[in-house]
Amino acid sequence: MLQIEDLYVDVAGRPLLKNVNLVVEKGDTNILFGPNGAGKSALLSTIMGFSNYKVTSGRIYFKGKDITDAPVNERSKMGIGIMSQRPPNIVGVKLKELLEIESQEKSIDIDKMAESIDMARFLNRDINVGFSGGEIKRSELLQLRVQKPDFYLLDEPESGVDPVNMAQVGTTIQRMLCAQGDCRANPKIRSSALIITHTGEILNYLDADKAYILCNGTIMCSGNPNRLLSEIKSKGYEECIRCKLANPINL
Numbered sequence: 001m002l003q004i005e006d007l008y009v010d011v012a013g014r015p016l017l018k019n020v021n022l023v024v025e026k027g028d029t030n031i032l033f034g035p036n037g038a039g040k041s042a043l044l045s046t047i048m049g050f051s052n053y054k055v056t057s058g059r060i061y062f063k064g065k066d067i068t069d070a071p072v073n074e075r076s077k078m079g080i081g082i083m084s085q086r087p088p089n090i091v092g093v094k095l096k097e098l099l100e101i102e103s104q105e106k107s108i109d110i111d112k113m114a115e116s117i118d119m120a121r122f123l124n125r126d127i128n129v130g131f132s133g134g135e136i137k138r139s140e141l142l143q144l145r146v147q148k149p150d151f152y153l154l155d156e157p158e159s160g161v162d163p164v165n166m167a168q169v170g171t172t173i174q175r176m177l178c179a180q181g182d183c184r185a186n187p188k189i190r191s192s193a194l195i196i197t198h199t200g201e202i203l204n205y206l207d208a209d210k211a212y213i214l215c216n217g218t219i220m221c222s223g224n225p226n227r228l229l230s231e232i233k234s235k236g237y238e239e240c241i242r243c244k245l246a247n248p249i250n251l
């Protein structure tokens, strides 16, 4: 569904991502680990097509189409949706106004959907203005639920979320990815996702298929998400750099 080939990206005139190769198959949930500043959010922003991230070499394919030069709105129409780590405040635009635009031609009861994740009282507030960390996450989730993309880019869904709200966020993401029917019986009907996490808490709610470790702007390792997480916790990220040096990456 998503294929990234030998991608190099500059940010603010400086090289940041290099030689990134990554594939997310249809219906798969993939995880992206990596230390602070490694370039994980930059990679998600580049996939979404945000203008600060300039592809200098390599290609991005989505549903078989080359989207490397496609604008954000086209990627969104094709079915890519993002939950950003720090979405901007949008002064003068109410959350409900944005949701009404996103829900055009879809039969969605915005009030009911907002109620279901405790966001009804935010509908008439300017987007993100004064929202707490957890409220921003729920607002982003609500927008994604209305947008209903085929491919989810989720940047640290658990950051800033208290344990009680984490259960709600985790369950909501699980349901979002599996909105088409019985995903246990047929995993391919799941929506696809690429999720950044530091703590791995989201793995308690999802069946993740594969994880990548991004260090210094490049993918160093890939493998089973829970196994990689426990290696990171016990040995840190140094081990993944050694693994890259010792073995060519198995994508």
Ligand SMILES: Nc1ncnc2c1ncn2[C@@H]1O[C@H](COP(=O)(O)OP(=O)(O)OP(=O)(O)O)[C@@H](O)[C@H]1O
Binding pocket: 011, 012, 016, 034, 035, 036, 037, 038, 039, 040, 041, 042, 043, 052
């Ligand atoms: N728009 C930008 N302008 C300048 N520098 C940027 C920009 N976006 C990212 N960077 C820099 O690129 C580097 C990678 O940032 P990025 O946010 O992708 O890291 P990350 O792996 O997501 O880190 P974290 O785990 O801390 O969120 C950082 O040094 C950051 O300061």
